Amino acid sequence: MRRLLLVLAVVTVGLAGLMTVATAAGRIGGDAATPTLLAPKATVRYEPAAGAGGVNPAAPVAVTVADGTLDTVDLLNEAGARVSGALNADRTTWTASESLGYDRTYTWRGIATGSDGRKVPVEGSFATVKPSEKVRGTLNIGDGRTVGIAAPIQIQFNGHVRDRAAAERALAVTTSVPTEGAWGWLPDENGGSRVHWRPKEYWKPNTRVTVTAKLYGVAYGDGRYGAADVTSTFTIGRAQIVKADVNSFRMVVMRNGRQVASYPASYGLGSDPNRNTRSGIHVVSEKFTDKRMISEQYGYDVMEKWxxxxxxxGEFIHANPASSGAQGSSNVTHGCVNLSLENARAYYDTALYGDPVEVTGTPIALSAKDGDIWDWTLSWQQWKGLSAL
Structure with a gap:
């Protein structure tokens, strides 16, 4: 009996010991604090990368922080002046709002604060590309002008553009009236490349046109880059078309579909191919109250009016009293359209840059050999073939 009690006592003590250990183990696990995770440190990323060289000055410029916010950000040029820019609403990204300069070094300065509360510097620098040549583009139609319904938009570059596709992608034409059109590259002229935008058909009167050429920073090839953006907004005027049938010996002016004038005229001498007025759609490009006209081939040097x-x-519509006896009855000129003083002045006063002059009835066609604006001598498919895209 005493032996049985002794065994039970040992078992009871053993169970108590196990319960004590279990309770102690539970107490240790329950009271221990959960280890705290460290908050991440701010990570700053730069566009372009810090230390980069040959950066395009028109490329996006930004600094972004992950796991933190930007306290202050400055991008400084070599003179210490700040580049314009702004932070986003949550202060995680600063973006430059102005283009940079060519061949310059820019330095970041500022502070970011991470989620861990620690400060991280915004620092580093990068350098922009140095062009071998900065090429400028010039638009032919200025802001606020009113032009005729055949007016092409021209951008004349003062240097050669090898990568025409890159340049053309930077060009845009928007219109108040839906207008189909396309850019076409013409042979280099005046020491540089040139590109025209022509509508498929004559412009609709009163169309408002905006040209935007984002050329700054465009790489033209051979180390050449665009010097500046250019833009213009202008208006298409009334629909005035000159109908010039050389065999009628008259020049008819149509305005908005109605004949407003019919002048006796003399065109180029038909028996001399060099003196034929060229057939095709000519475009008014400029006008002079007085114009000196010289021909070494035919030995004349005269001042003509209107x-x-x-x-x-060398083709003009102008006054010529010397051919007044032929005006309305025969063609005797050196290729120009001759009118009387009174009629030439009347037409001169109505003419706008871009007005079409449709010459018909001669065997020699207007072509690229005849100079600047021969856009309308090509079919629409031929014209679209001049695009670089």
Whole structure:
């Protein structure tokens, strides 16, 4: 009996010991604090990368922080002036709002604070590309002008553009009236490349047109880069078309579909191919109250009144008293359209840059050899083939 009690006592003590250990183990596990996770440190990323060289000055410029916020950010040029820019609403990204300069070094300065509360510097620098040449583009139609319904938009570059596709992608034309059109690259002229935008058909009167050429920073190839953006907004005027049938010996002016004038005229001498007025759609490009006209081939040097240029091969609509006896009855000129003083002045006063002059009835066609604006001598498919895209 005593032996049985002794065994039970040992078992009871053993169970108590196990319960004590279990309770102690539970107490240790329950009271221990959960280890705290460390908050992440701020990570700053730069666009372009810090230390980069040859950066395009028109490329996006930004600094972004992950796991933190930007306290202060400055991007400084070599003179210590700040580049314009702004933080986003949650202060995680600063973006430059102005283009940078060519061949310059820019330095970041600022502070970011991480989620861990620690400060991280915004620092580093990068350098922009140094062009071998900065090429400028010039638009032919200025802001606020009113032009005729055949007016092409021209951008004349003062240097050669090898990568025409890159340049063309930077160009845009928007219109108040839906207008189909396309850019076409013409042979280099005046020491540089040139590109025209032509509508498929004549412009609709009163169309408002905006040209935007984002050329700054565009790489043209051979180390050349765009010097500046250019833009213009202008208006298409009334629909004035000159109908010039050389065999009628008259020049008819149509305005908005109605004939407003019919002048006796003399065109180029038909028996001399060099003196034929070229057939095709000419475009008024400039006009002069007085214009000196010289030809070494035909030996004349005269000053003519009310001269409206319709091509760069020497063709004008102008007054010429010397041919007054032929005006309305025969063609005797050196290729120009001759009118009386009174009629030439009347037409001169109505002519706008971009007005079409449709010459018909001669065997020699207007072509690229005749100078600047021969856009309308090509079919629409031929014109679209001049695009670089």
């Amino acid at each position: 001269a409206v240029r319709i091509s760069n091969n």
